[in-house]
Amino acid sequence: MPTQVGLRHDTDTCLCPSEIKLPSLVVALVSLSFPMLSLFWKDPPVAKMLESLSQDVSFFNISAFLGASYLVYALFTRLNDSRRIRALGGYAPPIRSWLPWGLDLVYRTLNAVWYNQAYEMWHTIFYTYGNPNNPYTVESRLGGMRMIFTADPENIKAILAAQFHDFGKGERFNREWHDFLGDSIFTTDGDAWYQGRQMLRPLFLKDRISDLELHEKHVQILMEHLGGDGQTVDIMDLLFRFTLDCATEFLFGRSVDSQENPSVEFADAFAKVQHAQSVMAKIGPVNRFYPRREFRRNIKTMEEFVQPFLEQALSLSPEELEKRTKNEEGFTFLHALAGYTRDARVLRDQLTALLLAGRDTTACTLSWLFYELSIHPKVVQKLRREILDVVGPHSKPTYEHLKSMKYLQNTLNETMRLYPAVPFNVRTALKDTTLPHGGGPDGNSPVGVLKGTPIGYTTLMMQHSPDIYPPISSGFPPIHTFAPERWESWIPRPWTFIPFNGGPRICLGQQFARTEMAYTVVRLLQRFDKVECRGDGHPGVKMDILMQPAKENYVTFWAAKS
Numbered sequence: 001m002p003t004q005v006g007l008r009h010d011t012d013t014c015l016c017p018s019e020i021k022l023p024s025l026v027v028a029l030v031s032l033s034f035p036m037l038s039l040f041w042k043d044p045p046v047a048k049m050l051e052s053l054s055q056d057v058s059f060f061n062i063s064a065f066l067g068a069s070y071l072v073y074a075l076f077t078r079l080n081d082s083r084r085i086r087a088l089g090g091y092a093p094p095i096r097s098w099l100p101w102g103l104d105l106v107y108r109t110l111n112a113v114w115y116n117q118a119y120e121m122w123h124t125i126f127y128t129y130g131n132p133n134n135p136y137t138v139e140s141r142l143g144g145m146r147m148i149f150t151a152d153p154e155n156i157k158a159i160l161a162a163q164f165h166d167f168g169k170g171e172r173f174n175r176e177w178h179d180f181l182g183d184s185i186f187t188t189d190g191d192a193w194y195q196g197r198q199m200l201r202p203l204f205l206k207d208r209i210s211d212l213e214l215h216e217k218h219v220q221i222l223m224e225h226l227g228g229d230g231q232t233v234d235i236m237d238l239l240f241r242f243t244l245d246c247a248t249e250f251l252f253g254r255s256v257d258s259q260e261n262p263s264v265e266f267a268d269a270f271a272k273v274q275h276a277q278s279v280m281a282k283i284g285p286v287n288r289f290y291p292r293r294e295f296r297r298n299i300k301t302m303e304e305f306v307q308p309f310l311e312q313a314l315s316l317s318p319e320e321l322e323k324r325t326k327n328e329e330g331f332t333f334l335h336a337l338a339g340y341t342r343d344a345r346v347l348r349d350q351l352t353a354l355l356l357a358g359r360d361t362t363a364c365t366l367s368w369l370f371y372e373l374s375i376h377p378k379v380v381q382k383l384r385r386e387i388l389d390v391v392g393p394h395s396k397p398t399y400e401h402l403k404s405m406k407y408l409q410n411t412l413n414e415t416m417r418l419y420p421a422v423p424f425n426v427r428t429a430l431k432d433t434t435l436p437h438g439g440g441p442d443g444n445s446p447v448g449v450l451k452g453t454p455i456g457y458t459t460l461m462m463q464h465s466p467d468i469y470p471p472i473s474s475g476f477p478p479i480h481t482f483a484p485e486r487w488e489s490w491i492p493r494p495w496t497f498i499p500f501n502g503g504p505r506i507c508l509g510q511q512f513a514r515t516e517m518a519y520t521v522v523r524l525l526q527r528f529d530k531v532e533c534r535g536d537g538h539p540g541v542k543m544d545i546l547m548q549p550a551k552e553n554y555v556t557f558w559a560a561k562s
């Protein structure tokens with residue numbers, strides 16, 4: 001049960017070195033200048049005066065003076081911020097912190113990441129510190145910086161759509177993610193983001209997405225690895241390799257063939273970079289102390305992998321690029337992008353972003369889907385019946401087949417309801433603004449947000465909150481149960497089911513991802529009629545940038561007899 005919390009703000013009294021700014025520096029310079037001046041100013045009375053002053057101004061005095069002026073400055077800044085926040089709205093309930101700079105929260109977060117307990121941690125935080133009436137918005141100060149955390153649908157809607165221009169990735173996000181994603185569509189705002197989106201959008205048109213041959217080639221290899229007569233396989237590992245092969249072929253025109261050659265150095269480096277980046281994102285401003293040597297080494301490995309593809313594309317003339325892009329057969333993202341820009345850095349950044357967006361998201365979602373299928377044989381039977389009715393036992397499904405299969409689409413939606421691939425995300429206030437919910441005695445009044453404040457929002461916690469669902473009934477099983485059937489008579493309220501986000505920055509690859517995932521399920525369930533779990537219970541949830549099973553996902557596939 002949530003506990004009652006008052007609206008007193010302990011965070012208001014935390015004073016932090018990161019706030020030392022101009023006035024303190026001026027004081028320091030003035031203080032230090034006395035002894036220095038006396039060395040150079042030779043006129044006796046003045047020199048005497050300066051000498052006596054410099055003797056009085058001991059190191060202790062200077063430190064005390066500096067400390068006091070810093071305290072005054074920080075207090076003034078905090079009071080001023082507090083006044084501005086209250087003028088805009090109010091505060092959200094604070095997460096209580098016992099150490100300065102929220103170090104205990106940083107420790108809790110790192111601990112939760114390490115032990116794969118992020119869901120449990122945030123559940124506890126919302127229900128312990130949030131307003132009992134609406135617990136889904138809280139705030140804290142990490143490293144001296146105010147941060148707001150929310151799982152309230154109204155707030156998420158405000159951030160992503162209704163107040164789209166008030167929130168963005170922000171400069172800090174761009175800086176912190178720059179080594180990895182550069183100035184790609186994921187790290188930019190305003191014009192830079194808009195240009196990137198305009199550049200990428202044509203690549204996701206329906207005729208590109210409905211070309212299923214690429215998936216077919218790699219799905220056939222995947223099925224060879226699954227066996228079919230009782231072998232136990234780690235389906236997550238195979239799916240990550242499968243989607244890497246699809247993504248590299250689609251993006252670069254050549255697959256890394258990781259299904260056949262599992263030790264791809266690039267894949268390993270890519271996973272490690274994501275892990276480090278996600279830890280840095282979670283510990284907020286304290287991440288400046290995070291060791292980055294290995295992180296940068298892995299980025300270099302990634303770049304060495306991408307480089308030859310870039311060089312090859314840039315060696316082609318604009319005419320040749322256009323010819324290849326028009327020709328459906330040899331179409332690749334890279335050639336199409338190189339037709340827009342010949343800036344190698346832009347190409348590197350956008351391709352890395354697309355690789356992150358396009359490969360691991362579908363791999364994670366499919367891993368969860370097959371885990372759930374392996375413990376829900378009735379869902380497998382029902383899916384198979386639909387597949388055999390619509391497509392038959394052997395034919396390749398068409399784009400239209402995939403769209404028309406209701407139970408298949410419901411199964412994908414149910415998977416993404418329970419396991420949204422991007423569970424936590426962040427936006428920064430680009431100007432002084434408000435969030436509609438989280439403040440006031442009932443938690444439903446606006447929260448004031450000053451420019452530069454980061455807001456962590458979580459679709460995972462929102463999609464697991466009972467408040468957004470109808471009561472449990474025969475047609476609506478408990479919310480933590482995997483039940484594609486619930487979608488037959490239920491439509492989520494707007495902004496309560498957003499695995500692909502919403503608003504102007506909605507996922508560009510949504511249709512591509514749905515097609516790839518649906519195609520894979522159809523082809524596998526045509527060949528196999530039983531999937532059995534071989535692991536010991538729920539694998540647990542690991543959250544880096546994306547959300548995946550925390551350990552191997554062992555299953556057995558049985559080939560259909562007919």
Ligand code: HEM
Nearest residue numbers: 185357358361362365421422499500501505507508509513
């Ligand atoms: C299950 C699969 C997928 C899920 C759940 C998913 C989810 C998301 C989410 C939540 C965002 C918003 C990120 C943010 O604004 O911070 C996003 C953005 C994006 N996604 Fe996906 N995605 C999936 C697959 C894909 C695929 C396959 C591609 C491309 C091949 C793709 C391309 C993109 C791009 C380019 C953006 C950036 C849009 C923008 O900022 O304007 N996604 N996706």
